[in-house]
Amino acid sequence: MPEQSPEQEQSPEPEQKPRRRQARGERRIAQLLDAAATVFSTTGYTAASTNAIAREAGVSPGTLYQFFPNKEALAIELSGRLIHEMRETYGEAFAPVDVTAPLRETLDAVVDRFLSFNCQHPVFFALMHGPDVPGRMAEEHDALERTLRSRVEELISSYLPSAPPAEVTRTAQMSFGLYKAGLELVLAHEGAEREAYVQEVKNVIFRYLDPVIGDRAPGRAGLATASAPAPREA
Amino acid sequence: MPEQSPEQEQSPEPEQKPRRRQARGERRIAQLLDAAATVFSTTGYTAASTNAIAREAGVSPGTLYQFFPNKEALAIELSGRLIHEMRETYGEAFAPVDVTAPLRETLDAVVDRFLSFNCQHPVFFALMHGPDVPGRMAEEHDALERTLRSRVEELISSYLPSAPPAEVTRTAQMSFGLYKAGLELVLAHEGAEREAYVQEVKNVIFRYLDPVIGDRAPGRAGLATASAPAPREA
Amino acid sequence: MPEQSPEQEQSPEPEQKPRRRQARGERRIAQLLDAAATVFSTTGYTAASTNAIAREAGVSPGTLYQFFPNKEALAIELSGRLIHEMRETYGEAFAPVDVTAPLRETLDAVVDRFLSFNCQHPVFFALMHGPDVPGRMAEEHDALERTLRSRVEELISSYLPSAPPAEVTRTAQMSFGLYKAGLELVLAHEGAEREAYVQEVKNVIFRYLDPVIGDRAPGRAGLATASAPAPREA
Amino acid sequence: MPEQSPEQEQSPEPEQKPRRRQARGERRIAQLLDAAATVFSTTGYTAASTNAIAREAGVSPGTLYQFFPNKEALAIELSGRLIHEMRETYGEAFAPVDVTAPLRETLDAVVDRFLSFNCQHPVFFALMHGPDVPGRMAEEHDALERTLRSRVEELISSYLPSAPPAEVTRTAQMSFGLYKAGLELVLAHEGAEREAYVQEVKNVIFRYLDPVIGDRAPGRAGLATASAPAPREA
DNA sequence: GATGAATGAGGATTCATTCAT
DNA sequence: TATGAATGAATCCTCATTCAT
Numbered sequence: 007m008p009e010q011s012p013e014q015e016q017s018p019e020p021e022q023k024p025r026r027r028q029a030r031g032e033r034r035i036a037q038l039l040d041a042a043a044t045v046f047s048t049t050g051y052t053a054a055s056t057n058a059i060a061r062e063a064g065v066s067p068g069t070l071y072q073f074f075p076n077k078e079a080l081a082i083e084l085s086g087r088l089i090h091e092m093r094e095t096y097g098e099a100f101a102p103v104d105v106t107a108p109l110r111e112t113l114d115a116v117v118d119r120f121l122s123f124n125c126q127h128p129v130f131f132a133l134m135h136g137p138d139v140p141g142r143m144a145e146e147h148d149a150l151e152r153t154l155r156s157r158v159e160e161l162i163s164s165y166l167p168s169a170p171p172a173e174v175t176r177t178a179q180m181s182f183g184l185y186k187a188g189l190e191l192v193l194a195h196e197g198a199e200r201e202a203y204v205q206e207v208k209n210v211i212f213r214y215l216d217p218v219i220g221d222r223a224p225g226r227a228g229l230a231t232a233s234a235p236a237p238r239e240a
Numbered sequence: 241m242p243e244q245s246p247e248q249e250q251s252p253e254p255e256q257k258p259r260r261r262q263a264r265g266e267r268r269i270a271q272l273l274d275a276a277a278t279v280f281s282t283t284g285y286t287a288a289s290t291n292a293i294a295r296e297a298g299v300s301p302g303t304l305y306q307f308f309p310n311k312e313a314l315a316i317e318l319s320g321r322l323i324h325e326m327r328e329t330y331g332e333a334f335a336p337v338d339v340t341a342p343l344r345e346t347l348d349a350v351v352d353r354f355l356s357f358n359c360q361h362p363v364f365f366a367l368m369h370g371p372d373v374p375g376r377m378a379e380e381h382d383a384l385e386r387t388l389r390s391r392v393e394e395l396i397s398s399y400l401p402s403a404p405p406a407e408v409t410r411t412a413q414m415s416f417g418l419y420k421a422g423l424e425l426v427l428a429h430e431g432a433e434r435e436a437y438v439q440e441v442k443n444v445i446f447r448y449l450d451p452v453i454g455d456r457a458p459g460r461a462g463l464a465t466a467s468a469p470a471p472r473e474a
Numbered sequence: 475m476p477e478q479s480p481e482q483e484q485s486p487e488p489e490q491k492p493r494r495r496q497a498r499g500e501r502r503i504a505q506l507l508d509a510a511a512t513v514f515s516t517t518g519y520t521a522a523s524t525n526a527i528a529r530e531a532g533v534s535p536g537t538l539y540q541f542f543p544n545k546e547a548l549a550i551e552l553s554g555r556l557i558h559e560m561r562e563t564y565g566e567a568f569a570p571v572d573v574t575a576p577l578r579e580t581l582d583a584v585v586d587r588f589l590s591f592n593c594q595h596p597v598f599f600a601l602m603h604g605p606d607v608p609g610r611m612a613e614e615h616d617a618l619e620r621t622l623r624s625r626v627e628e629l630i631s632s633y634l635p636s637a638p639p640a641e642v643t644r645t646a647q648m649s650f651g652l653y654k655a656g657l658e659l660v661l662a663h664e665g666a667e668r669e670a671y672v673q674e675v676k677n678v679i680f681r682y683l684d685p686v687i688g689d690r691a692p693g694r695a696g697l698a699t700a701s702a703p704a705p706r707e708a
Numbered sequence: 709m710p711e712q713s714p715e716q717e718q719s720p721e722p723e724q725k726p727r728r729r730q731a732r733g734e735r736r737i738a739q740l741l742d743a744a745a746t747v748f749s750t751t752g753y754t755a756a757s758t759n760a761i762a763r764e765a766g767v768s769p770g771t772l773y774q775f776f777p778n779k780e781a782l783a784i785e786l787s788g789r790l791i792h793e794m795r796e797t798y799g800e801a802f803a804p805v806d807v808t809a810p811l812r813e814t815l816d817a818v819v820d821r822f823l824s825f826n827c828q829h830p831v832f833f834a835l836m837h838g839p840d841v842p843g844r845m846a847e848e849h850d851a852l853e854r855t856l857r858s859r860v861e862e863l864i865s866s867y868l869p870s871a872p873p874a875e876v877t878r879t880a881q882m883s884f885g886l887y888k889a890g891l892e893l894v895l896a897h898e899g900a901e902r903e904a905y906v907q908e909v910k911n912v913i914f915r916y917l918d919p920v921i922g923d924r925a926p927g928r929a930g931l932a933t934a935s936a937p938a939p940r941e942a
Numbered sequence: 943g944a945t946g947a948a949t950g951a952g953g954a955t956t957c958a959t960t961c962a963t
Numbered sequence: 964t965a966t967g968a969a970t971g972a973a974t975c976c977t978c979a980t981t982c983a984t
Contacts, residue, residue, distance in 0.1 A: 302957080
């Protein structure tokens with residue numbers, strides 16, 4: 007784990023050499039994570055080999071293990087960085103939403119951003135489909151998934167403050183599942199076709215959430231969407 | 241082997257191929273497929289090892305290879321049997337639909353059946369998530385997925401006979417993707433919660449398809465669903 | 475080993491049933507040996523698998539082992555049959571030679587016959603190159619080689635009755651080695667080129683033996699070949 | 709790997725490829741090749757197993773595969789080294805011959821050297837008898853054989869500059885075949901007997917080539933050998 | 943830190959051979 | 964007899980991981 011310096015490095019020269027070391031270390035780590043991203047998205051997480059990652063990074067296997075105790079750790083750190091970058095780049099997507107704004111617009115914006123981000127970072131998909139079995143995920147491996155899911159849950163929750171938590175969770179899980187399914191299809195296509203799929207993903211999620219959220223959103227009359235049944239899409 | 245006919249094989253079922261398979265063999269095959277199903281759904285397809293399957297089946301590795309040339313072959317045969325069984329059990333789900341019947345009912349019936357089938361056969365899920373990378377799938381490995389997808393496409397197509405093929409395909413892909421995503425969540429839960437998810441899956445797919453199909457279905461006025469916006473679900 | 479009937483079959487019905495059984499057995503054996511010949515010459519002895527032989531013969535592995543205790547036994551029996559057939563077909567080649575006849579003619583005849591026989595029976599070559607190591611040959615595996623070598627030795631010996639046995643043996647070994655080397659090249663070519671190689675093989679062996687035999691052959695003047703130095707060949 | 713230069717590698721031999729190989733690695737490679745040589749000559753190439761080679765070298769299978777991707781690669785590298793060593797040791801044998809020198813002497817010298825070399829390196833034989841089937845040889849596996857054969861061809865060609873290429877090739881193939889056959893016998897014997905076989909090999913090849921080369925060699929009268937029919941050998 | 947070497951268990955697959963039917 | 968099933972050791976090869984330098 008590329009955490010902070012191991013033991014006694016604060017006292018002697020808290021700036022000079024450690025800096026340089028850390029700088030080199032950071033570069034290595036970035037190299038390795040980039041390589042991991044490439045390999046994970048090329049072969050899938052399960053089939054990716056640490057040797058292949060080291061090779062892709064242009065370093066020796068030993069070096070890889072100097073920074074990451076195992077394959078899992080790479081995935082975890084990679085997830086962490088992705089989340090971080092998402093937050094940096096699309097901070098607003100993580101910010102509280104204006105629940106009075108039209109759902110369609112809000113959703114479209116969020117989904118657009120995320121899809122675009124994930125298309126630029128195809129690892130994302132690989133990381134979320136890590137160990138293949140539904141339900142079994144190594145302890146922390148699904149940090150990525152959990153983080154996003156909880157964010158989705160917050161969003162939903164802010165729309166449905168009075169709904170039972172189980173229902174909120176379920177709705178969030180569903181929404182996130184739809185997103186992942188859509189992402190897979192988006193990634194599997196290119197150009198105009200990809201765009202068409204992007205549109206469909208937005209449609210799907212909106213149509214799923216609209217009847218749930220449109221009705222119960224605080225300060226809404228519960229009839230908005232029914233009378234104006236979503237702008238003709240795509 | 242053009243030998244003499246063994247015993248009594250002409251009269252009862254003239255179905256058998258030239259391959260003379262003993263009853264024991266058939267049993268073994270079933271055993272092996274069961275074992276494969278178990279292992280696939282436990283560890284995922286990629287991580288499943290033929291040795292583990294043999295062990296699970298209580299036979300030696302050699303025996304497995306007497307019947308299946310490799311892991312892929314197990315997956316393919318398993319897919320084949322599942323498709324067959326699906327057809328046997330839910331024949332109607334494969335039959336032409338009555339496009340004038342309310343979409344909601346039709347969909348609910350189909351989705352219910354399939355979910356129920358897949359819950360009884362969790363391999364299904366593992367088989368459809370074979371090789372981890374989106375887009376890469378060994379030629380015949382995805383027989384299962386292809387079969388189902390094409391069935392979905394037919395269904396959609398019968399509702400939208402005049403829609404451009406690309407759109408039909410896209411809609412089918414989306415619908416199938418939603419189904420898979422839903423299935424994953426359904427499998428991840430149990431009891432009442434599972435039921436709730438089943439309901440959500442039906443909602444999602446209906447809401448996605450209704451605006452597309454409800455309007456354009458042949459012989460429909462294109463307003464039915466809009467004016468009566470789906471029975472309050474769940 | 476496809477020997478005669480096992481134990482008590484002479485007394486009860488010494489003609490009827492045993493005959494039929496033996497007849498069928500003989501057919502099986504021939505089938506198996508043919509298959510072995512094919513496989514041996516296709517893949518080489520070492521790489522040949524008994525399963526492949528059984529398959530080629532259109533029988534089950536079990537059946538093969540009913541007649542031959544192991545791969546070796548197939549090779550041995552095959553060798554035996556080949557020797558037998560050679561004797562049948564080219565009896566004269568095995569008969570005592572006329573040592574007063576011109577060496578060239580005698581040799582050409584013998585070599586021609588054998589090459590022709592071996593081209594029709596490519597197993598020959600495979601059998602003689604069985605286990606790959608010079609010197610190591612499973613006990614009886616090289617029956618073929620030994621038989622032929624001893625025949626060659628007899629021939630040489632009849633030309634050089636007074637030469638020391640070691641020299642005779644050595645000359646025989648050499649001659650046989652030359653033959654095998656030539657055979658390999660002959661088999662590796664076809665048509666006119668093969669013919670050219672056949673000619674070369676005859677040349678080689680003649681030129682090797684002529685100085686040795688031509689001089690010392692009993693009843694010769696020891697000058698014959700020197701004065702008429704072999705017809706200009708090919 | 710474009711890292712910093714390790715220690716002192718600029719000054720002595722600037723020969724090394726970018727692949728930074730540690731001394732230990734080189735030693736291992738030598739070890740492995742030695743082991744391969746031993747195993748190949750003990751069991752033959754086909755029957756040799758990589759595990760056996762690793763065991764013989766005292767390392768784990770994985771280590772073998774760190775340096776050689778498969779059995780073939782071992783054979784190829786071994787061949788390469790043998791050829792190299794041959795060139796080093798018997799450089800003259802590869803140098804252009806003096807076609808006016810007596811054939812007998814030239815041949816004897818060459819054959820003597822090669823036989824002696826091959827007796828010290830018995831792998832040679834195993835490598836040349838790779839896959840058992842005449843004609844089938846993996847692309848590069850027969851580097852050894854091809855190299856030698858082409859050298860033989862050059863030699864023959866320098867004696868017969870005006871002969872048709874096909875004939876030169878054929879003569880070379882034959883000569884090489886004779887050599888291999890002789891080598892097998894030489895290896896199969898020891899001490900005085902081996903020496904006797906060495907002599908016979910020289911005789912064989914000389915007698916085969918003399919009538920062909922003696923006549924046509926450039927600057928020869930075409931009668932030399934006939935009138936002085938080879939010194940009484942052995 | 944970095945490297946390449948080393949490991950050894952494990953995976954897919956084959957094969958000679960034996961067994962139950 | 965004949966068959967197909969069964970075996971299990973052996974093959975080649977890979978990989979996560981550790982070690983010496």
